[in-house]
Amino acid sequence: MTTTQALVIDDSRAMRLILGDLLQQLGYQTSEAGDGQQAITLLEGDDTIPSLALVDWNMPVMNGLEFIRAVRQKPCYSNMKLLVVTSEAEVGQMVEALTAGADEYLMKPFSSEALACKLEMMGLQRAQRA
Amino acid sequence: MSCIDEHSYLTLCNLLSDQIALSLPPDKVYLAEARLQNLARQHTHGDINALIEKASTVADDALRTELVEAMAINETYFFRDPILSQSFLDTMVPALLEKRRRDKTLRIWSAACSTGQEAYSVAMLLDQHFPQLKEWEVTLIASDFSQSALNKAQQGCYGLNEMNRGLPARNMALYFEQQGLDWQAKPAIRERISFQKINLVREWPDSLPVFDIVLLRNVLLYFSMEDRQRVLARVRKHTANDGYLLLGSTESLEKTAGFVPAIPGNHRPFYQPA
Numbered sequence: 001m002t003t004t005q006a007l008v009i010d011d012s013r014a015m016r017l018i019l020g021d022l023l024q025q026l027g028y029q030t031s032e033a034g035d036g037q038q039a040i041t042l043l044e045g046d047d048t049i050p051s052l053a054l055v056d057w058n059m060p061v062m063n064g065l066e067f068i069r070a071v072r073q074k075p076c077y078s079n080m081k082l083l084v085v086t087s088e089a090e091v092g093q094m095v096e097a098l099t100a101g102a103d104e105y106l107m108k109p110f111s112s113e114a115l116a117c118k119l120e121m122m123g124l125q126r127a128q129r130a
Numbered sequence: 131m132s133c134i135d136e137h138s139y140l141t142l143c144n145l146l147s148d149q150i151a152l153s154l155p156p157d158k159v160y161l162a163e164a165r166l167q168n169l170a171r172q173h174t175h176g177d178i179n180a181l182i183e184k185a186s187t188v189a190d191d192a193l194r195t196e197l198v199e200a201m202a203i204n205e206t207y208f209f210r211d212p213i214l215s216q217s218f219l220d221t222m223v224p225a226l227l228e229k230r231r232r233d234k235t236l237r238i239w240s241a242a243c244s245t246g247q248e249a250y251s252v253a254m255l256l257d258q259h260f261p262q263l264k265e266w267e268v269t270l271i272a273s274d275f276s277q278s279a280l281n282k283a284q285q286g287c288y289g290l291n292e293m294n295r296g297l298p299a300r301n302m303a304l305y306f307e308q309q310g311l312d313w314q315a316k317p318a319i320r321e322r323i324s325f326q327k328i329n330l331v332r333e334w335p336d337s338l339p340v341f342d343i344v345l346l347r348n349v350l351l352y353f354s355m356e357d358r359q360r361v362l363a364r365v366r367k368h369t370a371n372d373g374y375l376l377l378g379s380t381e382s383l384e385k386t387a388g389f390v391p392a393i394p395g396n397h398r399p400f401y402q403p404a
Contacts, residue, residue: 089290089308090308091302091303091307091308094299094302094303095303097299098299098300098303102299104298104299105299105302106294107290107293107294109290110290110291110294111291111294111295113295114291114294114295117207117294117295117296118294121209121296121298
């Protein structure tokens with residue numbers, strides 16, 4: 001089942017809090033993981049597939065790019081939108097992320113408006129609050 | 131911060147109305163104070179009332195221009211509102227490709243382009259979705275009253291926050307290149323746009339052609355009813371009879387404006403000449 005849940009994957013706890021807060025303001029329910037591997041474990045242990053994952057690039061154990069490649073190989077996650085949120089602003093990395101299956105790319109630092117704008121571009125309307 | 135007194139605020143309102151037809155409501159004193167602070171520091175030791183007085187009475191066009199530009203609303207971003215892409219992709223360009231298939235010309239005007247994101251969005255849309263236009267003579271004019279906004283538009287150089295707002299990552303990678311911390315539109319896309327200084331409420335250049343598509347988005351809402359009618363009447367003369375006018379997503383036109391909804395029953399923001 002797809003819901004208005006969002007998964008925040010970032011090795012920085014502060015960043016997870018900030019992103020989680022911004023997403024909650026947009027009406028999302030959020031869960032979080034500190035690296036790609038933790039995120040996969042979380043996804044596999046839950047019947048609910050988030051409609052969105054915010055993915056950092058540089059993380060220990062499994063980085064953002066490896067996470068994107070891993071989930072894009074599994075058809076059950078094909079509807080999950082992947083937004084890379086990173087301070088990596090090289091065109092080459094952007095292209096690499098998009099080629100691997102990311103839907104969009106947001107460069108840090110960013111405003112809450114820029115995040116909302118990206119979600120809208122990705123076809124994700126502001127989630128309805130319960 | 132110095133506060134603007136009633137007399138100075140009235141002077142400022144009149145100046146903005148005269149220069150760019152900006153109708154500043156009475157309750158925006160705080161906005162004027164915030165926007166003119168820096169300029170007042172540079173020119174009148176932080177005294178905003180003195181700044182307004184100087185700009186409105188002394189024959190100092192440069193200061194007047196600086197003040198008006200500081201008060202102007204330059205809010206814009208790439209692919210602002212889905213109606214921009216939708217109207218280009220679904221209606222306007224497909225129809226015009228058919229209507230202009232003999233002379234193969236297409237003329238588009240971004241009539242208040244501010245810092246240029248709208249014009250670049252159009253150039254990218256045409257490039258990505260209508261490759262056949264490479265054989266056509268496509269004119270894309272982007273204009274604004276503000277020289278500083280136009281300079282930025284012409285450079286096509288944007289900071290991170292501007293790049294993050296509305297621009298798909300694919301377009302960023304395809305059409306922009308990094309310049310330090312900023313990103314600049316590649317020459318191939320910049321060269322497709324002709325930038326001109328045009329104040330909508332002053333004289334327009336004689337060379338301004340009749341356009342197939344006019345983008346007049348989020349501008350009319352700042353004008354008085356009188357200025358709005360005057361500008362629309364002139365825009366009508368510069369819009370081909372079978373052309374289109376696109377406004378901002380929350381704007382609509384009165385029945386007397388000389389335009390009718392391009393999609394019957396849908397009263398905004400997409401119009402054709404009546």
